[in-house]
Amino acid sequence: MAELLEHMQWKNGQELMDHLQTVKGEVSDELADVLGWVLLIAHDLGVDLDAAVRKKVVDNERKYPVDKAHGKATKYDKL
Numbered sequence: 001m002a003e004l005l006e007h008m009q010w011k012n013g014q015e016l017m018d019h020l021q022t023v024k025g026e027v028s029d030e031l032a033d034v035l036g037w038v039l040l041i042a043h044d045l046g047v048d049l050d051a052a053v054r055k056k057v058v059d060n061e062r063k064y065p066v067d068k069a070h071g072k073a074t075k076y077d078k079l
Helices: 002-006 013-022 024-045 049-063
Strands: none
Touching: 002 024, 013 024, 024 049
16 A cells, blocks of 8 residues: 555645556556455455445545535534
């Protein structure tokens, strides 16, 4: 994960997107590594990733209603 994040550190917006395009192959390899570990850990812990993602989406919809949170970086308890 750290190796993936190194590609994004200190960059944002268009600069980030341009950089990621130039190192797309490296980022692809790091994404594969991260996903592999996520799948392995989920398997070993018996986590249903489909259910976990669906629950997270519902939780985020509740915490961050579009009419209050859209376009803001404010934490849910401060909206």
